Amino acid sequence: MPQKKKSGQKILKYNQDIRRKLLTWYDKTKRDLPWRKTKDPYSIWVSEIMLQQTQVKTVIPYYERWVKILPTIDKLANAPEQKILKLWEGLGYYSRAKNLKKSALIIHKKMNGNLPKTVKDLQNLPGIGRYTAGAISSIAFGLKAPVLDGNVKRVFSRLFCINDNGTTSSFENCLWEIAEDLLPVRRPGDFNQALMELGATVCTPKSPTCQQCPVRTICHAFLKDSVNKFPSTKKKISSKKIEVSAGIITKNKMVYIQQRVKNGLMGGLWEFPGGKREKGESLEECLKREIKEELRATIEISEKVMTIKHTYTNFRVILHVFDCQLQDKIIRPNGCEQWKWVSLSNLKKYPFPAANVKIVKYLTEK
DSSP, X not given: OOHHHHHHHHHHHHHHHHHHHHHHHHHHHOOOOGGGGOOOHHHXXXXXXXXXXXXXXXXXXXXXXXXXXXXXXXXXXXXXXXXHHHHHTTSOOTHHHHHHHHHHHHHHHHSTTOOOOSHHHHTTSTTOOHXXXXXXXXXXXXXXXXXXXXXXXXXXXXHTTOOXXXXXXXXXXXXXXXXXXXXXXXXXXXXXXXXXXXXXXXXXXXXXXXXXXXXXXXXXXXXXXXXXXXXXOOOOOOOEEEEEEEEEEEETTEEEEEEOOTTSTTTTOEEOSEEEOOTTOOHHHHXXXXXXXXXXXXXXXXXXXXXXXXXXXXXXXXXXXXXXXESOSOOOOOSSSEEEEEEGGGGGGSOOOHHHHHHHHHHHXX
């Protein structure tokens, strides 16, 4: 028997073993998640977008609220952006919500309200990349489309002893080829979910529970007692720290808020006025300068009421919040989409960035 043919047979059997073991394990141990109780393509699409760079436990209440209020593509297409941003408030990466809305409008107007089935067509929609398209196509429509997220990369790295930090295109292409080769014709969606489930619950970055792994007996890294060496650790980039001063300005039991410009960072969300502290400034000087620039008005600072720490992808924010009084009768806000004086009882109706949500909670619950 030629060596190549013999090697090919071994690979085929190895792949079959992985499929069988993983699917059997998944059927017995899969988590009870709300989006796994439906085959509705729209609901699966929403869940996949929410799960991008966000933990499952965080997503569940957002997903359940979203599909209750916006249960169809047509409902989403016709929903005001402010309603969508409010539903997304606190989940972060707000471009995801905006892209859901943009895609829903395209589907509503050009596709008779039906989400496309194929990876190629799905990738033509805003906010849907190769991974998300593969997940939707396989899970919602049962098509043979591979997936490759952080969890799956780690599983493959250990299964096949591929040690790379994940930054090279050759490594990425290699893993996509493995994902394609392993994917079965039957139950591709369940297999993809089994891979992701394994990476999320067993084959974790630190302290993986290998004794619970259904493929440990055929995992090359486990057999070599070197699981923790795969994949190699990425070099951590220290995040930049930014200090910001914000002001709570009240008048006649109303509080001032302003809307961020729609084409900017966290565009369309509302916030309390203030800004980044400059070198050599005190926090109070920073706030007075920012209010002068943003509202063309002067303030008197009463007291500091809270400090909020919030971490974004590439930077950390320390938000210092002060109670303030206007010293001018007229304000002339600029640099924002719009501004309002809002009663405390209506404050929660507006979508705010995560750090500002804590100020809203302080004002409405004190």
